[in-house]
Amino acid sequence: MQSGGSYYCFIVVYLIKTDRVIIMIKINNLSVTYHDDIALHNINATIENGDLVAVVGPNGAGKSTLLKSIMQQLSITSGSIDLGGLDLKNIAYLPQSSLIDRTFPITVTEFVAAGAWQRTSFWQVFSRHEQALLKQALAKVDLENMAQRQIGQLSGGQFQRMLFARMLLQDADILLLDEPFGAIDAQTTSLLMTVINECQQRGKTIIAVVHDLALVQRYFPSTLLVATDLVAVGKTENVLTQQHLLQAGYQHFAHCAVHNSFNNPSLEIKNKSNLKTANSASANNESVIS
């Protein structure tokens, strides 16, 4: 943590900001039970429009269950999820494991084109505009030179990038990503993180299940910490505290949290930039007051 003063300003800005945010997803007393196992218990959270939220928790904490409940892919035991009038078609969902048939003879371009389904449906010709969007999506994930490859020829990282390209073409308002960085290298992770950041800048709301706490600290402004029950939700630095992590059952990481670094040197840069934003924010703040 930085000095108390800047930290305090940060909270003030946050409160002012919440005045005009639009709430995108409101989770009310959500509980999900599989047979007799409680997967989620009394979760309450609101996710704002344009937020980038990491869902964090130990194995079996109900992270995937939370995303699936938002997607209405399982029956909620009690409580509700309010999507603010949005329909499921406004959500792009990248599940943790999918039934994709990687041996099916289809090219990367054709696969990604499926993202435009809601605009082209099963009969419309792919317009020039759509083709341009498709090329753009492939370029963003650095797959242009793979466009004509068969999907079965892609490596794990390339495949994940292709899934991201399809999601970009979907152009949904909310992105739900279930462990998008599961089995991919650091370089691909940073490329995909850039893509996610761009999406956020374009006003998308993004919720991602992430295991790597260093990554969460570095890139995700908000965090939802869950361990069947909701442990904490809000600004990442307020959520990933030693107390909260211990409460969620992270013995090892909680110890690291004291030093607030998770052995990641890049984190210091993040703190500096926090300081900057906090400073500039306090300047803004003053101007608001005056």
Add this chain to the structure above:
Amino acid sequence: MITQLYELFIAPFAEFAFMQRALWGVIVLSISATPVGVFLTLRRMSLTGDAMAHAILPGAAIGFLVSGLSVTAMTIGGIVAGCVVALLAGMVARHSNAEEDSSLAAFYLLSLAVGVLIISSNGSNVDLLHVLFGSTLALNDDALVLLTIIATVSTLALAILYRPLVMECVDPHFFKTVSKLSAIAHYGFLLLVVLNLVAGFHALGTLMAVGLMILPAAIARFWSNRLGGMLCIAFFSAVISGYCGLFLSYHASLATSPAIVLVLGMLYIISLIFGRQGGLVFKNNS
């Protein structure tokens, strides 16, 4: 020389109306059944196709019991029975994983037993042979018209279903989140399988009809890794085998539908060895 070649290859089809009908039947079936077969094998549902082929038998047998060797009655019976098993098989495929193949095997053994029982207790062995193995050379006008109508409907329906079906094959999870057509694509496709098997059984018999569906698709997989390419290769291998099968059957007095399926089988073995996509010879290179 040319006259000899003509005598050998063309004359049987030019001179005999039954050969022309048989060839027409096989070509029409190739147009509609092979693309369905390609999708079946791509979805790893070859066994489902087989189960449905067997399921058609009791339906056709009941149609036969009710109104004799009537093409329409047997067709309707076959479609109804096929749809019942298609629904059961479809539900099994969508909702369970572990025991899919054993429940399909159970379905078709049961259907086959019921069918054979009905026919053998009420008809003659000739009838049984006719339904099981078809009589390509005895295709009459009614059967041909019906076959052509079914093939046309099936081909058009497949063209409309094409995109949803590809989506459903490649990533069913994703397709379900973006569209409500997922179930329609799945069950519509199974209905097409049934239609083509019913059309096929008039020409080739219930047991051999599935051969004209699955084998060309299996052959095509060895030669192309593009869906379009596979559809073309499957169609041409079916037509060529149809012609060769009729040719063999005419000159060597062999039963027609097994002859066609045997030619397909030989093409399959050749593809298995020499195919460019994963054939035994090229396997080390690719």
